[in-house]
Amino acid sequence: MSNLGLRIIAILLSGFVIIQLLLLAVTALPTRGDAHRPFNLPQPDDVRVLAETLETSPPARRAELLSLFNDSLYTLRLARGSPAGFDGGLSALHATYAAALPGRTVTLPSRRPLIGGAFRENRWTGRLFSPVQLTVRLSIGETLVIESRPSAVVRTYLRRRALLGVIGGLLLLAILTVAVRRATKPLVRLSAGVRRFGSELDAPDVPVEGAREMRELAVAYNDMKRRIADLVNERTRILAAVAHDMRTYITRLRLRTDFIEDPEQRRKAAADLQEMSAMLDDTLLFARQDASDGPDPAHLDIDAEIEALVAVRREMEDAVWFDGGAKGTAVRLSPLALRRILANLIDNGLRHGTTVSLSTTREGETIEIRVSDNGPGVPAAALARLGEPFGRLDPSRDRTTGGVGLGLAIVRALVERSDGTVRFANQDGGGLLVCLSFPAAPPARG
Missing domain, CATH: 1.10.287 (Helix Hairpins)
Structure with missing residues (x-):
């Protein structure tokens, strides 16, 4: 998938996550009628009524009363012994219940939040993360323990809700991936068509598809x-x-x-x-070179083609040498274009020097052809002008000293038409070095 498609998916998923977080925050925010239950505990007045009822009821009915007061968000039970002392945590919540239960010992033992102690006084996170335990010492010698722990039904509901959220998120991701891929496919094809047109004038038209724009x-x-x-x-x-x-x-x-x-x-x-x-x-x-009637490219064994060309030049008694280092490697290039490229470079090298050396190497998926001579080289300031049409370093018009300035321009045009690059440099020991780089061709089919 294109980089644009990934960005669109990231933006849409970010919006989805933000909406889910907002919904979660709204769910956790206490409502106006729920002001006394920020931690999923019963209202202070209900606790007072329950405490009085338990103290005046016979022991046999106390379990029944506890089951009647039990809620889906908290559990009630009676415990023997005295509650632990108040340690100062959740002071505002403790003060609310202590005021509603005068004469009774009300404690809030230390909570054990899931993420450090940062949630001790936070109403929002208190509803979402760790339970709160409220204890009230009754006059009958027992302690009423109220713990804000959801019931099994609520926990099952929350687990299913989380599972549905994960499944919904994955389903949304799959739908977004398909939709964005379909939406950006015309743009990807257009981009590929533009790149192809840069090196192939008769490139086919891009398909007219997608949105109106x-x-x-x-x-x-x-x-x-x-x-x-x-x-x-x-x-x-x-x-x-x-x-x-x-x-x-x-x-x-x-x-x-x-x-x-x-x-x-x-x-x-x-x-x-x-x-x-x-x-x-x-x-x-x-x-x-810019016209649409250029020669068709073919899979060429680059070393074999250069060896054949060098053999012809040596028969003509030209001092041309070749060191092949990419045997068996193919490039997709017109044979006529390759011969014209190398012929121009060899002629240029022999015009300014006495010998020309060619070599090939492969690095990854790139084939490099190096052509060097033993001439005087080129002034550093003039290297950037090599390959320009009618650009000549020798001001004379005698072809024996440089022609009309189209030899290297033709080389550059042919190389770039074949999706290659050309680089000119001076050698340390003197002479001009021309580096031609072409992408390696995939293996030819059957």
Whole structure:
């Protein structure tokens, strides 16, 4: 369940608990007619009448009288001997009964509250927690003991009430969990759709479901997503059309360079046209990274793919080395995208250095590809600009010293499109280090 769903459940359950506590407090609060019974004891006048009746009744009827006066919230019994002395606890309650029973010894032995001594004088907690025992010394030599202990019927009722409260709370929690999950499900799907759209322009529309506000939000998001996709695709189509027309003119100019008599000027003109053609290719490729017609990703054995690419480069006599540390690990990535990423990084490394080293490692669910060279590195202040479109550290326009500044930008675009991240850093011994991180793909099915 989402964090939002858990918060909603916590808020509703907190309200339920507060309501239950308020109801419990109202139940425990003595009413106006119950002012003399804050601790579930009989009224002082009733105790006086009972004491007088017991003193004037024959011994055989005293048990019957006690049963008549017994209440569901307290019990009555006669005990022999003198009651324990008053120890000062519950002084206000003791004074009330002592005033109603003049000439008799009234005691309130120390209570044994369940939670320390903090409830000794509290009317609310006195009704809820520990019993109170009131003793009255009678003239017949016996002691009337009144204890605020609920009867078996009341105790059974309270236990059942508590059990029903627990069952009701669990049932409410289950209902809230289902209801909140259903209510927040459209929002969770919308959030997942937004994240997917960030790396996949042709991501499917989010379902239009849930409350009216959620449906309106989903419709607005789907419309916005389609407009953005149309704009990006239209931009790509315009660039492709311009590139096509430009290639036509470049081809014409190449043919005309053959009529230049000066060999040096002919060579320079051909180099300029080659640079212009490469610039168009890079610009169009960079623009297509945001379009919806990109290559489909596949499960790739990352070490096997890199080994194959390095073998081709070594056949071309490029000083490229590979140390695989993630054998058997797959990533979900387009093979064409991976080859273009590594080709750009290797070309960049060989342009500024003489050797390029590649390595792979796996940490948890992340696959890291490290590409390093032995070149001069990059000024620390310029590291943050690497990967920006048309960002070049060399102010010249000669492609042999850095191209038009789209190589690393294409790398960043391809990596981020594949849910990866790219990081640039300088090595301690010199040279540029490029770290590519991709999430490991789950095992391919059958």
